[in-house]
Amino acid sequence: MDIFVSVNALPNGDGSFEKPFKDLNAAKEYVKTLTDDNIVVNIMGGRYFFDETLRFTKEDKPCIYRAYDDNSVIFDGGIIINPDDVKRVKDMETLDRIIENSGRENMCEVDLSKYIPGELFPYGEKGFRKAILPSGNELFINKKAYSVSRYPKKEYIKLGKVVDEGSVPHKGDFSCRGGIIGYADSRIEKWKNADNAYIYGFLKNGYADDTIKILKIDADKHKISLANPHMFGIDSTMTETRWKILNLLEEISQQGEYYIDIAEKKLYFYPDCDLENALIQLSVLGTPILSFLNASNIIFDGIIFENSRSSGVYIERGENIVIKNSIFRNLGTVGIQIGMGSNDHGCGKWQETDKGITFYDNKNHMEPVSEQVGNLSNHIYCMAALDGHAGKNHKVSGCEIYGTGAGGIYLGGGNRKKLIPSGNMVYNTHLHNLNRTISTCAPAITLWGVGNIVSHCEIDDLPGNAIIINGNDHLIEYNKIHNVIKEISDGGAIYMGRDQSEVGNKIRYNFIYDIKNPHSYDMYGFTAIYFDDFAIYNEVYGNYFYDIVQKGRYFFATVHWNCGGQTSVANNIFIDCTPGPDPNSYSNSYKVMHEKPLSQMRVHTIDEEDLHGVDVTSDIWREHYPYLYDTYVNNYDHTTVQYNNFVCNGMYHSFVDENPSHLNFKLRDDFYMKSKYADNVVDRVRGIYGERVDFEMLDFDKIGMIRNEVKV
Numbered sequence: 001m002d003i004f005v006s007v008n009a010l011p012n013g014d015g016s017f018e019k020p021f022k023d024l025n026a027a028k029e030y031v032k033t034l035t036d037d038n039i040v041v042n043i044m045g046g047r048y049f050f051d052e053t054l055r056f057t058k059e060d061k062p063c064i065y066r067a068y069d070d071n072s073v074i075f076d077g078g079i080i081i082n083p084d085d086v087k088r089v090k091d092m093e094t095l096d097r098i099i100e101n102s103g104r105e106n107m108c109e110v111d112l113s114k115y116i117p118g119e120l121f122p123y124g125e126k127g128f129r130k131a132i133l134p135s136g137n138e139l140f141i142n143k144k145a146y147s148v149s150r151y152p153k154k155e156y157i158k159l160g161k162v163v164d165e166g167s168v169p170h171k172g173d174f175s176c177r178g179g180i181i182g183y184a185d186s187r188i189e190k191w192k193n194a195d196n197a198y199i200y201g202f203l204k205n206g207y208a209d210d211t212i213k214i215l216k217i218d219a220d221k222h223k224i225s226l227a228n229p230h231m232f233g234i235d236s237t238m239t240e241t242r243w244k245i246l247n248l249l250e251e252i253s254q255q256g257e258y259y260i261d262i263a264e265k266k267l268y269f270y271p272d273c274d275l276e277n278a279l280i281q282l283s284v285l286g287t288p289i290l291s292f293l294n295a296s297n298i299i300f301d302g303i304i305f306e307n308s309r310s311s312g313v314y315i316e317r318g319e320n321i322v323i324k325n326s327i328f329r330n331l332g333t334v335g336i337q338i339g340m341g342s343n344d345h346g347c348g349k350w351q352e353t354d355k356g357i358t359f360y361d362n363k364n365h366m367e368p369v370s371e372q373v374g375n376l377s378n379h380i381y382c383m384a385a386l387d388g389h390a391g392k393n394h395k396v397s398g399c400e401i402y403g404t405g406a407g408g409i410y411l412g413g414g415n416r417k418k419l420i421p422s423g424n425m426v427y428n429t430h431l432h433n434l435n436r437t438i439s440t441c442a443p444a445i446t447l448w449g450v451g452n453i454v455s456h457c458e459i460d461d462l463p464g465n466a467i468i469i470n471g472n473d474h475l476i477e478y479n480k481i482h483n484v485i486k487e488i489s490d491g492g493a494i495y496m497g498r499d500q501s502e503v504g505n506k507i508r509y510n511f512i513y514d515i516k517n518p519h520s521y522d523m524y525g526f527t528a529i530y531f532d533d534f535a536i537y538n539e540v541y542g543n544y545f546y547d548i549v550q551k552g553r554y555f556f557a558t559v560h561w562n563c564g565g566q567t568s569v570a571n572n573i574f575i576d577c578t579p580g581p582d583p584n585s586y587s588n589s590y591k592v593m594h595e596k597p598l599s600q601m602r603v604h605t606i607d608e609e610d611l612h613g614v615d616v617t618s619d620i621w622r623e624h625y626p627y628l629y630d631t632y633v634n635n636y637d638h639t640t641v642q643y644n645n646f647v648c649n650g651m652y653h654s655f656v657d658e659n660p661s662h663l664n665f666k667l668r669d670d671f672y673m674k675s676k677y678a679d680n681v682v683d684r685v686r687g688i689y690g691e692r693v694d695f696e697m698l699d700f701d702k703i704g705m706i707r708n709e710v711k712v
Contacts, residue, residue, distance in 0.1 A: 045071025067302030077285030077308025100253035127210035135332030156242030178226035201243030206489030339388030339412025414450025421451020463487035492530025525556030
């Protein structure tokens with residue numbers, strides 16, 4: 001049965017083609033009354049505005065919601081500003097604050113009180129291990145995200161004198177005292193009237209960016225005082241430290257910059273186009289555009305989700321929710337979240353310890369929440385067996401996600417206590433140009449739980465990680481990952497670590513290439529695949545690695561360990577990578593699991609109701625991962641297993657016909673590794689015990705997105 005929806009419909013429609021419903025909620029409620037099978041809601045072209053989330057529950061019947069006849073259907077979580085309401089700034093007091101002539105001469109303004117009668121939302125603090133919350137109101141013109149004004153524009157200021165590092169929550173100081181830094185640039189003195197400015201940067205470690213509100217700029221003493229601390233404290237002795245200042249009216253000087261005066265409800269911006277016919281959008285909605293709460297068997301096909309302070313789609317419980325052939329862009333947090341998030345604890349209210357995370361306010365317990373990412377990364381860190389109630393067999397397919405604030409997709413599902421897989425999947429999807437406001441701990445895809453799949457995707461152009469893994473038995477295969485880890489150090493395109501029970505993950509048949517961090521800082525390394533802090537017993541098989549080149553004194557191998565090891569690395573091809581496969585697998589996992597309280601808790605929490613960890617000695621875990629049980633009980637250590645890997649620097653004609661710059665590494669039929677094999681291989685991760693293993697000829701053409709896949 002076909003039902004129709006049109007944004008241009010008259011009131012009191014009946015869902016027919018001639019009299020369509022005017023909004024989706026009317027169609028959704030009508031579907032509940034039907035007894036038909038194969039119901040299709042056809043959404044006619046146009047822009048559908050959402051001032052609240054459209055929620056589906058278990059009462060909603062199986063249905064396909066699709067863009068009708070390939071029309072452009074846009075779900076918009078904000079407002080559109082009439083170009084006629086854009087005025088040139090004439091107020092001299094405002095213009096006098098602008099430092100550059102280019103800004104003064106081209107500054108435009110909009111009175112937002114006409115459009116938003118309620119409150120506006122500030123830019124806000126955000127960063128490493130902070131909660132991912134709805135963004136402040138953001139500006140988009142002609143589908144392009146404008147940048148909040150900043151200084152410097154692209155580069156950073158090297159961190160100099162630190163007057164006060166501030167309190168250090170990481171070390172147990174929860175006084176929440178903001179740090180104080182000195183400055184030498186006289187330009188900063190012109191910002192002394194800026195009351196909504198933020199410092200952004202890497203204030204100690206290259207893997208932890210932060211955005212902190214400025215409390216005061218003292219022009220006489222050349223000091224900047226911050227309102228809150230950085231988790232690790234501020235440290236100018238670290239060579240990676242660098243910063244800039246954001247959200248300054250004074251620094252609008254280039255096309256594509258903006259500033260919102262929250263108190264006065266004024267938008268200021270420097271346009272990069274003729275505004276007469278421009279699409280000017282401001283994000284408003286602070287919850288997901290669509291939410292599925294224990295709903296099942298619903299498909300959304302061919303929708304554009306944009307212009308929201310939160311995410312596009314949220315999925316919790318249920319099964320077989322499919323989001324396909326859709327675009328997610330210009331969103332404040334992520335594109336899609338599958339699984340519950342966690343509540344927010346605010347700045348500086350937690351401490352990472354050997355026993356997990358301790359809060360200085362015992363009333364502030366971590367709790368799972370719906371429709372918000374929040375402090376999920378911290379919650380998983382403390383409650384390693386957390387079940388996000390993500391449901392099963394949900395699928396994201398044929399989508400594109402870009403222009404988000406804090407990553408792409410949270411892909412949860414499955415139960416770690418019982419090793420029940422979810423089968424949730426991201427397939428044939430392109431994720432790129434993410435992380436507008438957060439660079440670290442906010443990857444393109446966050447995997448957590450058990451048995452989730454990332455297949456045939458392309459991930460590129462990111463400041464940080466492509467994929468972060470938490471949990472077990474995830475499958476990452478046939479993906480192209482490139483041009484990532486552009487801003488951070490001590491990171492990998494694919495990253496996992498710190499939990500010896502997170503085993504059984506397979507990373508196979510991927511092409512990871514062009515990873516060359518452009519910064520010249522004397523930083524820790526970066527790599528393609530990073531098993532950090534005693535991560536063990538995972539599989540890296542049949543991948544291509546190309547042009548992954550280190551810079552600085554701390555080199556990481558292309559597949560790298562920080563302690564641990566005990567992982568299968570086989571049948572991979574390394575081309576022009578410096579250095580190649582040389583994992584650092586020192587230390588003893590048995591000792592770590594028995595002597596470190598955090599590790600002990602994660603691998604041997606017997607109580608089924610206690611989510612701090614799992615029990616690797618339980619029957620289901622012992623049967624599923626006998627090698628992990630042997631390591632925990634008997635101090636078994638078969639170290640890192642490497643075999644049938646091919647390393648090449650130059651000499652491409654020996655195995656491919658193409659020039660490597662063409663990025664086609666399809667193996668020639670006469671590739672000499674075709675006849676190679678390894679004898680007496682013991683690889684317990686792959687279930688091999690003293691056998692001969694032949695080199696597998698890899699099918700390079702299968703890697704990446706399936707561009708011509710038939711739409712279903």
